[in-house]
Structures are given as structure tokens and as C-alpha cells.
Amino acid sequence: MKSFKRVCAMLLAAVMVLGLAACGGGETQSAVTNDDLVGQNADVTNTGNITKSGYVADTVTVAFTSATSLSPWGTSNNTPGNYEVYECLYEEDITGAVIPILADKSRGGNNPDGVPGYDHEAGSLEYTVYIYDYIYDHAGNHVTADDVVFSYNYQHDNAVTSGWDVLQKVEALDDTTVRFTFTHELDGVGEWEQLFIYCFIVDEDSWNASPSHLLNEMIGTGPYAQLAYTSGASLTLVAYPGYWQKEELRPQVSQQNAGKIVYKFINEVATRVMAFKNDEIDISDDIDTINTYDFLETGEYGDKFNVWTYPAGLIYSMWLNCSEKSLCGDVNMRKAVYYAMDTDMLIALTGGTNLPVNSYSNNSNVDYDPSFDEIESYNSFHGPQEERKALVDQYLKAAGYNGEPLMFLYQSDMQDVVTAIINILGMYGITCDSRGTDHAGAASILEDPTQWDIEYGQWGGSYLVQKWAHAYDWANTTAGDHTVNYIYDQEWQDLLMLVQSKEGHTTENMLKWLQMMYDNAYGMNLFNSTKSIVYRDNLHFLYRNNKLIIIPGACEYHEVSGS
């Protein structure tokens, strides 16, 4: 028995030593601050100042979340490679600048915004788009106005195309002219873009000739063509030598700066990090900042890779259930909870990689204004703890709170943040029970106001007002007469509608909407998260489109000695 124990001990020790050796000896990370993270290589996506290298990288391998089809259809489509293989009438870069792609920029331009390639008279429901007459796809088919009509009709009828119900008719006037008729003039914020930069144009003959109708293969007009595809594993694209657009007319998004682009489908962030370290991938976005330390300048792999960390652009908000059936139905209770939410402490508790905020906004949006942060509210309160405590106590007393726990509903992958929030609230005497679920589960539970009091969620969008609409538009609920967190405030809803229209989309109106939010404690922004892109050091300009998707062919590379 004694020898058995000795053998056991020796084996366990050996396993531990091997484990530590494999882990790199439990290497400690250097303390990295927000300042070190955000802004590192900040000029890497400066679209106004691209240094063209003229160098074509041989192969660029990109890690991407798993794709189960290559379908080009759907306005929320982000299938890998779609933006290299297919093209829309227009594109939009990260700064919001509209770029004609299939639309002929030498024609049109008679429209209120002066965008080339289309004509539109103010007050009219018709938009006439002109396309180039020499567009050919990878199968050699000539793409004409009829194919634009086919693509729009197919996408409208068969894919998820929210916001497309305004599309009444698309017709080809001749080979290069397409007339769109809408049910109303496209005067909402982002409405024109939703219709003209979210539909890939596919040649009807190519679609018919494809056995899977382009679900398992890609035949587009873009600068890259599909070379190989293994469902769920990888997609390889190659620079298409017969790309239709003349070289001098190609915008940055249509460049062919990589000979081959390989998309490897890797869902797990841990696996992506390992793949970088094993030199298997060159670029990956959507990596949590906390996982990038090894690739920073001071990290073990800092000589091979760079990290660009940026505000993720999402609003991380805490919703309180405003229904009378919830403890938070009382405005004083809501204010107590929001004042108790010490966001600086939350950021510190969650690793320090998130950025502080002062309002229900995000400075990465083009419609953000610094005056939003100047409104005095619980969202901008960063005062001393005693003052905070006094405010919380005052509101709790007014609400008659007796210590009953609030039900905190959250998505399970957010458990760390939620645990920190619950602890912070607990410091001020507000107790919570928590219930974790997945995205779908949360959406379902939210429909019952008796099942939850607090919810933590995140909202995205190109414009701030789109984020606000995602969170607070009555259209998001089945009944359509209240918000998801049970706010029945008609005036606030009307104001939301107003700021979403092009005319009403003013800083003044947005300030009014925010002020009403704070007066009634309808919501709170907790922090601005950061995301990181890790990329090989031979890349010196990173091109991302308006959906923040990296377009490897449009990035600029330079030769690295020894590469």
C-alpha cells in the first residue's frame, strides 16, 4: 500500500509538471491599462490616409465563426467571403461614406445627397440606379439590370430582409438602368443604406446553373472567386484575374491585395489564440481584449503580431422592468438601482478592459454628440461613495423597498459581469436573485413581466438612434404598445420615431429623448466594451466595412524580411 501511494504521488507530480510545462510555466502577464490597450496601432484603419504598398500577400488566413452555408441572401448576412465574392450596388465604409460599386459613378447624381450612380427627385417615390455596362461574373455571364431585378426580388421574397417592406417594385428600364419604387420616400436614418448596400447582385443564369442555388458555392462579380469550400471547416478564395472593373476605377474595397484568402472556421476564442501561436492564422477579429496580452508589443508573440483594440460600439445597458407587476415599476426604485450602479467599480471588477461612459450613447457612432455626456443623471454620476449611498437610500426609502430580492435575468455567457453587478447592488442594500439563460430563453422570459426585474443586454447599430430603437421601439414587442421592458410612454415613443427620421435626427431631439429617459429612469448604459483584432505584422492597413467586417483583399500588406 505504501509503494502504491508513492507511485500515485510520483505520477500526479509528473502530470502537474507536464501540465505546467505545456502552459508555459504559468507565465504571468504584465499589467496593461486601458490606455495601453485602446489606441494601440490606432491609425491602422484610418481610411482617409491609406499608404498603398502595391505588395500582394501570397495567402492571408482569417479565423471566422463557423458558417453552414455560402448564401448571399439576407440583409443580416455576414457569411465569410461574401464581401469579396459578391458586390452590391453601393458599399459603405467604416466612416459612413457611400461608395458606388456596381452603380455607375459617371452617371446619375441628381439626388438630394449628391451620391453618384442614381437619380431621385425629392418627394418622389422612385429611385433610378445606373449600373456599369461591362459587369461580368466569375462564370462569365454578363450582369445586367435584369439581374439586379432578380436579386432584389429573390432576396425580398426568400430571405430575412427587415426594413424591406417599403420596397414596392423593381424594374429594368434597359440593360443598365433599374427603377426602384418604394411605398414612401427613404427619409429615415439608415433607410436608404438598408435598401442599397445590403443586397448582393447575382446573375440569374449563374443562380439557375448552380445545383445548390449558391448555397454551397459562390459565383459573384467581386474581386475574389471561390477556390475551395469545406462545409464547417474552411473557405478558400483566389484573386479573380478577370475581375470586371477597370483598375483605375476600383475603390479600396475592390482591391486584390492578397493572392489567396483562406477563411478558417474556428468558434472557440481559445483555439484561435492557439492557432495564432502556431502560425496557422494571420487575422482574427472579435477576440476579447483579455485574450490578447501575448500579442501586444510586450507579449511573447509581439514580434510577429499586432493588436488593434477598439471600442466595440455596443451599448451595454441595464434594463429595469417598468411594469407595475415588478418591484421596479416604481420610478424611485429604478433610480435607486441606477444610482447604486457604480460603473467605475464595475469596470474595475470586470478586468479593467471596458471603458467608462456618461450617457446612454456611444462615441463610436456618427450621430454621437459630446453634449449627451453633459446631462446630469445617474449615468454621468461618478461622485464619492457616501454621496452615492445617500442618493440610493433616499430613493429606496421613497420606493418603500423592504429588501425583497429582485430577479436578475441574464444570458449565461455574461455571468461574470452580472455577478459583479449583483455584488455592487448588494453593497447598497439591494438584493438580487439571478436566472441565467441563453439568448433565445431570455427573449421568451422577458415576455412575462412577473418573471424578471432586471435584465442586462447589449445593443448595436450604425447610428445611435438605431441602437435606441433596438432597445426601446414598441415594434419589438408582440402587443406593439410598449417597450420590451414595459414602458407605455407614448410621448417618448413618438420622440424615438422622430429622431429616427432624417429630418428629426438632430442633436436637440436626441438630447430631449435622453433627458426623458433619465427623468423616468428608463435605462442606463454601463460601459463601453472593447474588442480586439489580432493581425500579423505584415499588415499595415486594416480595411473594415460599415458592418465592421474585415475585407482581407482590401487591406494593405508589406513584405516582411524572412517571410
Add this chain to the structure above:
Amino acid sequence: MWRYILKRLFWLLVIILCVGVLIFSIMYFVPGDPVQILLSGESYTQEYYLEVKHSLGLDKGYFAQLGDYLYQTFIKFDFGTSYTSKVPVMQAIMERLPRTFLLGLFSILISAGIGIPLGVSAGLHRNGFQDQGLLIFAMIFISIPQFWLGLELMLLFSVKLHWLPTSGCATALAWIMPVICNSIGGIAMNARQSRAAVLETVRADFVTTARAKGVAEQKVIWKHMMPNALIPVINAVGNSFANMISGTVVIENLFAFPGIGQYVLNSMGSRDYPAIRACVLLLATFAAVVNLIVDLIYAHLDPRIKAQYIAYGARKKSRGGLAKS
């Protein structure tokens, strides 16, 4: 014997049907709305939401949806189209199934090929160093979580040694770590099972008799002991094959291995009902068929079991005859 097989086949169909109803009901009643997920990140009107819901057939009641599902699946053999990718589910499964099947097959070959000899050796040398070493090995490897083991393997073989790729399935090298990760637990299980089986046989009367007759020890082991000791092991190996096929979710996701497990996991997150139902049904069918095959092999190897089956058939026959007369 044939009567027994037919009866098992009949029950197999019943089980598959029950699994179909069960998985449909679970997915129906579990919280989560696939339409909301499909539309997430977009601004949409209530009308549009209802339109999408209608187009997916999700606006009908439980029984209407169940009826549609059973008719499409069991009468028309149509498993539907994925909500998210729009690819026919059967097509997606058929692309991935061979990879998962091969992963399971390699894993079972390795776990049986290493585990059984280790177990036999331990059983034959009870309390020897082989036996104690095996107990420690089995204890460690049964308790190691696959996710952790996978990461450690990656750190060692990919990051430190640069021998193997971290993910994918394009090259033979890419299969090594997923197979090792999938087999480790099986090796330990098979080793323990074999050890126990050998220990049970080692003192059996027929072994003592063989030794008393002066049969050489090697012959006693390989001709008398092993065929008897390994019968329950074969049963366990067969069943663990079904488990390995259906239990690859963690491994496939970690190693970005495009198999059924990864497909199920992705489908779960998006509440892609047709994909989940089809995968579960397929895996249940696979497990049931493997069980049946294992039972038949068991009967083939063990004359006592075969005799039972034949006697069962004969009994049935004679009862039928009496009823007629």
C-alpha cells in the same frame, strides 16, 4: 432467432418514433424563439415578425406542428431546411456525418486497441505494477475534462512543438489531437472493464480444469480465458462507440472539427429546430442500431445467449400453435 431480430427491429422503430416526439416536444416547450434570433440585430416590425413566423410554420399550435413534423419526417423522410442557413438539413448532416463517424471509429479502435490489452495485462497480474499503474492511469484519465485535455494537447503539440495543427480536418495530422482527446476516456474505461472481466474469469472452473490438465499457461489464457472474458467487453465497446459518436460536441467545437457535434451546438444556439431534431433523431437511431448489432454479436459469440433467443422464438411458436388448435 429471426423472430427475435424482427421484434427488436420493430421496437427500434417505436423507439425512434418516441425520440422524434420527445425531441419535438422538448424543443417546442423550451424557452426561446427562433424567429427573434433570426431577426436579432435588425429593426423589424411586428407584421414582419409574424410573417417570418408564418413562413417557418411556427405560428401553428403544438399538435398541428407535431403532426406536420411526424408526417414530413416519418412518411416523406424530409427533415426540413435549416432556418438559418437555408440548406436542407439532411444535406448538411450527410456532409458532416462521415467525419464524425470516422472520428468515432478511430477513437474506438484506439481505445479498444490500447485499453483492452492494458486491462487484460492488469487482470493477469493482479496487484502487480501493471495493475496498480492501470488503476492510477484509469483514475486520472476518466476524471480529466475533455476541454481541458484538448487545450493542454494544443499547447504541447501545436504551440510548443509545432507538430500538429490546432484545428480543422483537412490533413491527417489535424485528426490526431481530436482522436486522442476522444479516446483517452475510452482507453481508461475499456481497461477497467477488461480488467474486471479477466479477474472474473481467472478463477473460473474451466480455467482451473485446463490448468489441471496441464495445458500451457499461454494456451489457457488465449484459448480458454480470453474468449469468455472478452464477451462483456465487446458489449461495452459497442455501446461506447455510440456514445463516442454522440459525445463529440465538446471536441468538435474545441478543435473546430466540422462534424455533427459542432453542427448540433451551433443549431442549439440559434434554435434551428429542423437541424436539432434531425441530428438527435439520427444519433438515437445510430445508438439503437449499434445496440442491436452488439446484442447479435453477443449472441453469436455466446452460445448460451443464442440458445436463449432460439428458445424464446420456439416458445412463441408453440404458443401460437396451441392458440390455433
